[in-house]
Amino acid sequence: MPRFLRTPRxxxxxxxxxxxxxxxxxxxxxxxxxxxxxxxxxIQTPPEEFVATAIAEDADVVMVSSSNGHAAMWCSQLRADFDTAGAGSILLYIGGNLSVSAATPWESVEARFLSMGFTRVFAPRTQPEVALEALAADLAQLHAPDEQEQGVERV
Ligand code: B12
Known part of the structure; x- marks a missing residue:
């Protein structure tokens, strides 16, 4: 299990x-x-609720799940909505069953969601540990200069 330098929201x-x-x-x-x-x-969370809550809660990352095949429709403007709200650089992850057909090659599904502005796109049946490792790595990279400056030690 990864160890976080500070409590991620x-x-x-x-x-x-x-x-x-x-x-x-x-x-x-x-x-x-x-x-x-x-x-x-x-469940059934409107895109604008992700944006409003992430800002109100000062979140580090937004994890979007979609399994019914409608993800592309609901997510196409999500990064732009964060940009408009002034939180354009927030980490944005998505996972679940992202394509309508299981026959769609994963590489093209991943590329599509990356092009929408997601930071990371997780394949179907991704285990939580994989997401945790990714989050620890992304946060460590984002905060590395701050932590070094403040001499923060990993606990
Ligand atoms: C149970 C189930 C249902 C239940 C849901 C009950 C409930 N309240 O949750 C019911 C019967 C209600 C249902 C309904 C529907 N379902 Co359904 N359902 C399933 C089923 C069998 C299991 C889903 C599940 O719970 N998996 C267990 C969890 C633990 O796995 P998971 O969701 O994949 O999540 C894991 C990872 O993917 C990951 N993950 C998920 N999200 C995220 C996000 C991030 C950021 C990260 C990092 C990781 C991550 O973490 C989890 C832990 O490992 C799947 C088939 C399958 N075997 O996956 C179909 C499936 C998801 N359903 C499907 C469909 C089509 C529907 C319906 C549209 C059917 C219909 N025609 O009405 C509706 C959806 C209606 C709607 N408005 O959403 C399709 C979707 C196909 C697609 N993407 O194109 C599937 C894949 C079945 C299939 N093979 O066709 N469903």
């Missing part, structure tokens, strides 16, 4: 009309166990 939810709840429940549980502060938005 994570906003998580299933976007748009998506009702699949098991993935976000497991992910939220794993994040809390790893020491993260999790703001769980639940």
């Amino acid at each position: 994570v906003v998580i939810g299933s976007i748009g009309d998506d009702i699949h709840v098991v993935g976000i429940t497991i992910l939220a549980h794993a994040l809390r166990n790893a020491g993260a502060e999790v703001i769980q938005l639940g």
Whole structure:
């Protein structure tokens, strides 16, 4: 399990009309166990609620889940919405079942969501540990200069 230099604040939810709840429940549980502060938005969360909550909660990362095949429709403007709200550089992760057809090559699905502005795109059935490792690495990279300056030690 990764160790965080400081408590990450994570906003998580299933976007748009998506009702699949098991993935976000497991992910939220794993994040809390790893020491993260999790703001769980639940299912059927409108894109604008991710933006408003992430800003209100001063989140480090937004984890979007989508399993019903509608992700591209609900996510196409999400990065732009964060830009408009003044939080353009927030970490934006997405996972679940992102394509309508399982036959779509993963590389093209990943490329599509990266081009929408997601920081990381996770393949179906990604285990929580993978997301935790990615988050620890991204946060360490983002905060590296601050931590060195302040002499913060890993606990
Ligand atoms: C259970 C289930 C349902 C239940 C949901 C119950 C509930 N309240 O959650 C019910 C029966 C209600 C349902 C409904 C529908 N479902 Co459904 N469902 C499933 C099923 C069988 C399992 C989903 C699940 O819980 N998996 C277990 C969890 C732990 O796995 P997970 O969600 O993948 O999440 C893991 C990872 O992916 C990852 N993860 C998930 N999100 C994120 C986000 C980030 C940022 C990260 C890092 C990781 C991450 O973390 C989790 C832990 O490992 C899947 C098939 C399957 N085997 O996956 C279909 C499936 C997801 N459903 C599907 C469909 C099509 C539907 C419906 C549209 C069907 C219909 N015609 O009505 C509706 C959706 C309606 C809607 N508005 O959303 C399709 C989606 C296909 C697609 N993407 O194109 C699937 C893949 C079935 C299939 N093979 O066709 N479903």
